[in-house]
Amino acid sequence: MSASEIERTLIRLAHEIVEKNNGTENLVLVGIRRRGVPLAQRLGKLIQRIENTPIPVGTLDITLYRDDLSTVDLKPIVQQKSIGVSVTDKDILLVDDVLYTGRTTRAGMDALFEHGRPRRVQLCVLIDRGHRELPIDASFVGRKVQTSRSEIIEVKLAEIDNVDKVLLVEKED
DSSP, rough: OOOOHHHHHHHHHHHHHHHHTSTTTTTTEEETTHHHHHHHHHHHHHHHHHHHOOOOEEOOOOGGGTEEEEHHOOSSSOOOOSSSSTTTTTTEEEEEESSSSSSHHHHHHHHHHHTTOOSSEEEEEEEEOOOOOOSOOSEEEEEEEEOTTEEEEEEEHHHSSSSEEEEEEEEEO
C-alpha cells in the first residue's frame, strides 16, 4: 500500500466507525503501541473532522501482557502505565496495524481491562493477514491480505518510520 492508499483506507474506516457506532458519543480510541498509536491518532482526527467533535485517543502498552514475553527480551522496556483516557463505561475502539494470530489483541484486551471496565470493545486494524490462533476478529478492517506463514506484513508510518507504506516481504530464516 502506498501513502495515498493508506490515507484513503483510513478515511473509509473513519466513516465506517462513525456509521456503525451511530456517531461518536462515548467513543474512545486506544492505539496499541507501536504503530497502533499513530493509526488511532490519525483516525481520531479524521473522525473529529466528520463529526465536528474531539475524540479521546489513548495509548496502550501491552509489553507485560504478551504470552511470548520470555522470547521477546530478557528485560522488556515498559512504557507508561496510564493510557491517558478513561475506559470505564466507554465504547473502546482498540487500534492496531496488523491482525495476525490474535495474540497481540488478546494482550491488548488484558491490558485494557487493567484500566477499567469498558461498556464495549471493538477492534480496528489496518491489515488482516489471517492465520488466527485465537478466536479474534476485527470489527473494522482496512484491507485483508492473504499471506503465507513465511511472509511478513511490514507497516511503515511517517510518525515512526518517516514514510507511509505497507509491504509484504519474505521472512528471513
